[in-house]
Amino acid sequence: MIKYKLQCKKCSKTFDSWFSSSKEFERIKKLKLLNCNYCKSKNIDKTLMAPNLKSTNRNELSINENNIKELKKQIRVYQNFIKKNFKFVGDSFAYEARSIHYSNKKGGKGIFGRAKIEDIRELKEEGINTQVLPWFEDKEN
């Protein structure tokens, strides 16, 4: 995961946001899925990262095997949480999200599943908010 300090070009306010990678940031930005937290403008860009003054060891800055293991561990923790508390709908995520949204069901179980980035954009345009999470299939089981 990468934390970027983003700046709104309209109101000049800055805020932090997490992305799975710099590529992911570029992709989301291109699709205009970024909004200013304050004025909702889509004119957002990342600011230059401030150098981390506390870190003198350059190696700390690169992702090594241990970081990936640690990251996978954290992802597994919330995958388990999601699996326990949300209903898995597989590839019909966009369909299920719409049916919950339009039938105005309340208090039901949340859902999770797979969706294409185009589906997520369409859902957003319809006012259905989704959360995109990094996901990996557990091959150890």
Ligand SMILES: [Zn+2]
């Ligand atoms: Zn703004």
